[in-house]
Amino acid sequence: MSLRLIQVRAADGQRGVAAIGDDGVARKVKGFASTYELAQAALKNGATLAATVAANLADERLDLAELQASKRLLAPIDHADPAHLYLTGTGLTHLGSAEGRDKMHKAAAGGTLTDSMRMFNMGLEGGKPAAGQVGVQPEWFYKGDGSCVVGTGEALPSPDFALDGSEEPEIAGIYLIDAAGNPRRLGFCLANEFSDHITERGNYLWLAHSKLRHAALGAELLVGDLPADVRGMSRVIRDGKTLWEKPFLTGEANMSHTIANLEHHHFKYGLFRRPGDVHVHFYGTATLSFSEGIQTREGDVFEIHAPPFSLPLRNSLQRVESPAAGVKAL
Missing domain, CATH: 3.10.330 (Vcp-like ATPase; Chain A, domain 2)
Structure with missing residues (x-):
């Protein structure tokens, strides 16, 4: 059930x-x-x-x-104080996920084995430890807080300084920290992690910049276990017509890490075990339209769906003006 x-x-x-x-x-x-x-x-x-x-x-x-x-479906989780909701994630966690990243970084590495491929190989070798043991730590990144969460049907804002705004179809785990500081998983949701891949391609050390974006969460919170093999479809729709579509695979059967290992390496930090806080942690993907030459533009619609979720995640891309970044001495 x-x-x-x-x-x-x-x-x-x-x-x-x-x-x-x-x-x-x-x-x-x-x-x-x-x-x-x-x-x-x-x-x-x-x-x-x-x-x-x-x-x-x-x-x-x-x-x-x-x-x-009527656009009255909300994101499946939020917090009364958005600063107490963390958006974080892990990359290079899926079988095949290193291919696109490796292409982006190989030129800068002079054709040698890139750090992305090294990280992926480490996950293949040590990302699924035996029960009770700790595996290799994954790549980790911070995306934002609760103010960066977008629900289905809402526009995904892309700042005017962004070089790209593209989808990343995946699953996210949703957690609440209990009074004793223990993370408690509430369940899983469909997600569009959404990143600036051109910025990341420019220099892999800009990955942190590329991830500081909004993210969309599917309306449904799946309570209980995530199926080991999740198969969905990701689409980019332009002017009412499908511009690009491709199946995507997730779930542990298609990952180089166990979910438990990803959870361990996130919640091992005391900062992330503060009672009452909410965490939305993205598990990664292997399917990107950007890797296949798609350049998104304002008005494009991202559509992601995958059983066991019955409701699709659908968001349009909207370019937004960024506030001035000038700093004044006090």
């Missing part, structure tokens, strides 16, 4: 939470305005997230098609 949670905004502006079961029907979860509140209640009562949902499930059904059409 699969359980997926969504956050919604009613026609009167009030927020709520709903659960989607195997029958595909969305039912309201009584008494909670957010996934965060629901998760905190589960922790307080010593119950699982699924049990807490079951105990508060209403008969009221929600119309998913109408919620999508």
Whole structure:
């Protein structure tokens, strides 16, 4: 049995939470305005997230098609104080994920084995340790805080100084830190990590700059385990027509690291175990339109879908003016 949670905004502006079961029907979860509140209640009562949902499930059904059409589906997680939500991720974690990165960096490396390929090979050799052991650490990056989260149907902002804004279809894990400082995984969601690949291609040391962008999260939070083999489709749509599309693979069967190993190397830092904080951690991808010569432009639409998620993640690209970066002495 699969359980997926969504956050919604009613026609009167009030927020709520709903659960989607195997029958595909969305039912309201009584008494909670957010996934965060629901998760905190589960922790307080010593119950699982699924049990807490079951105990508060209403008969009221929600119309998913109408919620999508009216753009009232929210991101599956947020925090009342956006500064307490971290967006982070790991790269070079998927079988085949090093190919595009290696092409970008090989020229600068003079044709030698690039650091990207070395990192990927390290993951192949040590990213899936035996149970109870720690594997090799992956590449890690910071994307932003809760103010950088975009829900499905919203525009993905790309700053005017960006050289590129392209999709990265993947899965993200969503976590809440409990009162004792332990990370608790709430579940998984579909995600578009969204990066500036031209900036990264210019110099791999600019990877950190290329990742400081918004990211889109699919509406559904999958509670429980992620299937080992997840197969989806990523598209770029321009003027109502498909410009590019390609299947993508994720899940541990298609990864060079276990999810547990990625989690360990993120949460081993005390900074990331502060009670009450939320973490959205992107697990990586191997499929990029940029690697196949696609140059996105304002108005393009990114569309990502993959079972077991029933709702597609769809966002348009919007170029936005950046605030002046001038600094004045106080």
